[in-house]
Amino acid sequence: MNxxxxxxxxxxxxxxxxxxxxxxxSVNEGELFGFxxxxxxxxxxxxRILTTVMNAxxxxxxxxxxxxxxxxxxxxxxxxxxxxxxxxxxLSVQENLEFFAKVFGTTVQENYSIxxxxxxxxxxxxxRRAGKLSGGMKQKLALCCALIHKPRVLFLDEPTTGVxxxxxxxxxxMLGRLKQSGxxxxxxxxxxxxxxxxxxxxxxxxxxxLDIDPPGVITKKFPLHVIAVKSDNMQKLRKDILKVxxxxxxxxxxxxxxxxxxxxxxxxxxxxxxxxxxxxxxxEVKIIEAGIEDCFMHLMxxxxx
Amino acid sequence: MNRRRxxxxxxxxxxxxxxxRRTMLILFGMPIVQILLFGFAITNEIKNVNVAVxxxxxxxxxxxxxxxxxxxxxxHLYQNLHSEKEIEAAFKSGKVKEVIVFENNLAxxxxxxxxxxxxxxxxxTDPNTANTIVAYTRAILLNYQQELNKGSKPxxxxxxxxxxxxxxxLKGVYLFxxxxxxxxxxxxxxxxxxxxxxxxxxxxxxxxxxxxPLKSWQVILGKVIPYLVxxxxxxxxxxxxxxxxxxxxxxxxIFLLLGEVLLFxxxxxxxxxxxxxxxxxxxxxxxxxxxxxxxxxxxxxxxIFPIDNMPVPLQVISNIIPARWFISMLxxxxxxxxxxxxxxxxxxxxxxMAVVFLFLASRRFKMKLR
Amino acid sequence: MKLTGENIIEVENLVKRFGSFTAVDNISFQxxxxxxxxxxxxxGAGKTTAIKMLIGLWSPTSGKANVAGFNLFTxxxxxxxxxxxxxxxxxLYEDLTVIxxxxxxxxxxxxxxxxxxxxxxxxxSELGMESFRKELIKNIPLGWKQKLALSVAMIHKPKIVFLDEPTSGVxxxxxRQFWDLIYNAAEKGTxxxxxxxxxxxxxxxxxxxxxxxxxxxxLDTPVQLKKQFNAESMDEVFLKLARPTEVSxxx
Numbered sequence: 013m014n015x016x017x018x019x020x021x022x023x024x025x026x027x028x029x030x031x032x033x034x035x036x037x038s039v040n041e042g043e044l045f046g047f048x049x050x051x052x053x054x055x056x057x058x059x060r061i062l063t064t065v066m067n068a069x070x071x072x073x074x075x076x077x078x079x080x081x082x083x084x085x086x087x088x089x090x091x092x093x094x095x096x097x098x099x100x101x102x103l104s105v106q107e108n109l110e111f112f113a114k115v116f117g118t119t120v121q122e123n124y125s126i127x128x129x130x131x132x133x134x135x136x137x138x139x140r141r142a143g144k145l146s147g148g149m150k151q152k153l154a155l156c157c158a159l160i161h162k163p164r165v166l167f168l169d170e171p172t173t174g175v176x177x178x179x180x181x182x183x184x185x186m187l188g189r190l191k192q193s194g195x196x197x198x199x200x201x202x203x204x205x206x207x208x209x210x211x212x213x214x215x216x217x218x219x220x221x222l223d224i225d226p227p228g229v230i231t232k233k234f235p236l237h238v239i240a241v242k243s244d245n246m247q248k249l250r251k252d253i254l255k256v257x258x259x260x261x262x263x264x265x266x267x268x269x270x271x272x273x274x275x276x277x278x279x280x281x282x283x284x285x286x287x288x289x290x291x292x293x294x295x296e297v298k299i300i301e302a303g304i305e306d307c308f309m310h311l312m313x314x315x316x317x
Numbered sequence: 318m319n320r321r322r323x324x325x326x327x328x329x330x331x332x333x334x335x336x337x338r339r340t341m342l343i344l345f346g347m348p349i350v351q352i353l354l355f356g357f358a359i360t361n362e363i364k365n366v367n368v369a370v371x372x373x374x375x376x377x378x379x380x381x382x383x384x385x386x387x388x389x390x391x392x393h394l395y396q397n398l399h400s401e402k403e404i405e406a407a408f409k410s411g412k413v414k415e416v417i418v419f420e421n422n423l424a425x426x427x428x429x430x431x432x433x434x435x436x437x438x439x440x441x442t443d444p445n446t447a448n449t450i451v452a453y454t455r456a457i458l459l460n461y462q463q464e465l466n467k468g469s470k471p472x473x474x475x476x477x478x479x480x481x482x483x484x485x486x487l488k489g490v491y492l493f494x495x496x497x498x499x500x501x502x503x504x505x506x507x508x509x510x511x512x513x514x515x516x517x518x519x520x521x522x523x524x525x526x527x528x529x530p531l532k533s534w535q536v537i538l539g540k541v542i543p544y545l546v547x548x549x550x551x552x553x554x555x556x557x558x559x560x561x562x563x564x565x566x567x568x569x570x571i572f573l574l575l576g577e578v579l580l581f582x583x584x585x586x587x588x589x590x591x592x593x594x595x596x597x598x599x600x601x602x603x604x605x606x607x608x609x610x611x612x613x614x615x616x617x618x619x620x621i622f623p624i625d626n627m628p629v630p631l632q633v634i635s636n637i638i639p640a641r642w643f644i645s646m647l648x649x650x651x652x653x654x655x656x657x658x659x660x661x662x663x664x665x666x667x668x669x670m671a672v673v674f675l676f677l678a679s680r681r682f683k684m685k686l687r
Numbered sequence: 688m689k690l691t692g693e694n695i696i697e698v699e700n701l702v703k704r705f706g707s708f709t710a711v712d713n714i715s716f717q718x719x720x721x722x723x724x725x726x727x728x729x730x731g732a733g734k735t736t737a738i739k740m741l742i743g744l745w746s747p748t749s750g751k752a753n754v755a756g757f758n759l760f761t762x763x764x765x766x767x768x769x770x771x772x773x774x775x776x777x778x779l780y781e782d783l784t785v786i787x788x789x790x791x792x793x794x795x796x797x798x799x800x801x802x803x804x805x806x807x808x809x810x811x812s813e814l815g816m817e818s819f820r821k822e823l824i825k826n827i828p829l830g831w832k833q834k835l836a837l838s839v840a841m842i843h844k845p846k847i848v849f850l851d852e853p854t855s856g857v858x859x860x861x862x863r864q865f866w867d868l869i870y871n872a873a874e875k876g877t878x879x880x881x882x883x884x885x886x887x888x889x890x891x892x893x894x895x896x897x898x899x900x901x902x903x904x905x906l907d908t909p910v911q912l913k914k915q916f917n918a919e920s921m922d923e924v925f926l927k928l929a930r931p932t933e934v935s936x937x938x
Contacts, residue, residue: 049858050829050856050857050858050859050861051829051856051857052829053858060524060686063527063528064527064528064685065524065527065528065684065685065686066685066686066687067685083684084530087527087528087529087530088529088530090528091528092524092525092528093525094521094524094525095521096520096521097521098520098521098522098523098524098525099520099522100329100333100520100522101520102332102333102336102337103329103332103333103336107329107332110325111325111326111328111329112525112529113325114321114322114324114325114326114328115322115325115326115526115529115530115531116322116529116530117319117321117322117530146730146731147730147731148730157525158525170856173855173856174730174852174855174884175730175884176728176729176730176732176884176929177729177884177886177922177925177926177929178729178925178926178929179729179730181926202855202856202857202858203885204859205887205922217858247870247874250870263859263860263863264863264866264891265887266886266887266890266891266920266921267890267909267910305859308858308859309859309860312858312859312860313860
């Protein structure tokens, strides 16, 4: 396997808090790799270290074959989109793009084919100042600017945060197509539901990687049963459900409550009859496959100590 | 390749500058307004100025001269004084702008020793008016002297001793021009660069630039050059305006002057870069430039308050203010016509400061986050 | 329009224009007392503008509206006294302690000293934050911060609390704990008006409205909406409704 990013034992502290605690992983060529975790998990710090914007306290990484100290080599090989869409609000769409092309020693024409598909949507507004674009458009322009020098590895730090579900979906579709062209992409996101879009994901929390695997594998190896429950009175159900024995945890998931239980003791009938006793109607109880969010919460709770 | 990168960066900087019309208007408008204010606050024309005469001679010559002065349309006799003690009171009344003092035995001295002394005392609280009034009076005296000397040999000389009361430094529009220029240069160079770099921190664009092959010196230079051009052109505008509208003289070498301007702008620019490497955002950059730069410059550089009149500790502190050296050089070159032999010391001090700031700025400013 | 007592927010034909751009285009809806009301929409659909009008920060261009029993046009001052507002994530001062933050916000809402003291103690013990009371906000865990922020936004016992994307970027457990707090507030009779980009959270709402291009395109319970749009989840409902609005820029 051809590895494009190999990180080994990266640690970084800010004063007393450990932002990254001994982080190791590798990303293969042409892979769409997701870092999934909440704010403050250390995702941005990790990306900054891998793009050589920040120094690690210890540990090293190979990015496209170069060690982190080879800053110049790495910087010309990676594309980076920082957390805030880093555009010049007083420059037009076209001027922003041209600027980033020039800074990387190329021209928009030379690499137009890479961004063409995304840029055509921006073309009608190419003279508009970047500060006046909508959130989704800014995101697309920032992506174009990060791609214009034809990077071999692309780092996108929370590109979908604060973006509505429609634009988010569109953005992930774009990433999927970019991946097809052989580009290696590392994305971070706080949205658990976006995990399924990645080839592999790393679940990250408080500077530690909880798990790395394809999303399907992570959910498959979930050691417990997840039982989804709903009834006509969800408010009451939230209280009554606590009476179920052997429940590890109960969390709301959309219209359902998810109960995680040890497999040997999980029985939908038992729960159903308990709820009937409590006067619930339209009861629905079913064993479901765990989602990434179930797994994340489970890992969070087990990593507390 | 490298050059194209750099020029791309430069182009972007100029775009930022020209697109921000409001700031441009302020930057170019401010020196114009300041110079105009200083210029028009001081009138060059005088008419019916009240003068007081202290005639200790009481002879033909003193009477003759007094008549001559008063018969011109410029002067009006407000009072006759009888002793030197009355001079201060005359000025303090606020009516008298000039006191003319004739020495004892004026006529006798002129005829026997060929030399007579007349003292002209101006009220320098309004320095330019005082200057003008004294100049008019001297012109009349000179005229009189020429007539007196027709045919007589050897020629008699009427010596005038000019004294300015209340403001012996004679600060006027001439002296304010170097100060205004300095403040503007400081503002454009230090404050604007620091704000423009801090803005890139805020928008996150600096982080994107860090992951580019641009080197830190390229970013610094790319930020410095546009503001160098900008502050240089504003300086030229200020100079031109003061020369052609208010006839402020540039007695020294103009190229020496511009060379010193360049040196000062570089000092201020490196200071700006230094500030921006410390300031996390535009607001902080602005505050640091205002409090750490503009205020000390205005107060301690001798722009408004003469350094010699400051308490000793402040005089010592004023030595580390770049503007102090620059203003003194500007005054020397512009108003006194001084050359390199006079200003080389101050130039060295300023150059040393520039080197120190540049060194610190390039050390602090890294293409890295901390 | 009359206030029935059942509705805490009544909006009729509300419009907000910025120059030629119509940010909020003739919206009408009611929010019932004690309801958890989800206010969804794509970026730039006009959500923020609508909220800013409802909390009395911006005056509408035209329309009618009653919030907490007061007329939006003539009694904006009264409205502000009777609502709570929590902007994205927290509005707590990081360099003040827990108790100082509570005191500050209580003071802002004009609580009298003895009442404030009582309320502060009540709040701290309710949240179980006794051990944190003299801790600086920046030193307490995220989950606690968020709970405190919500409680502080409701320290003056408002009739409605407006929450603008309160959970964005928060870990999944804290996110759910936050929703428990929302339910608690609703149970006590406070109406909760909330926006979110997490579509699973919209399912926790009693009723949900979806804004598209300045108009409310759908408003019902999550169950009814899914039925109406023949969708499996709210995510799907949202996708079917909210076409991206790239042409109109955010004001």
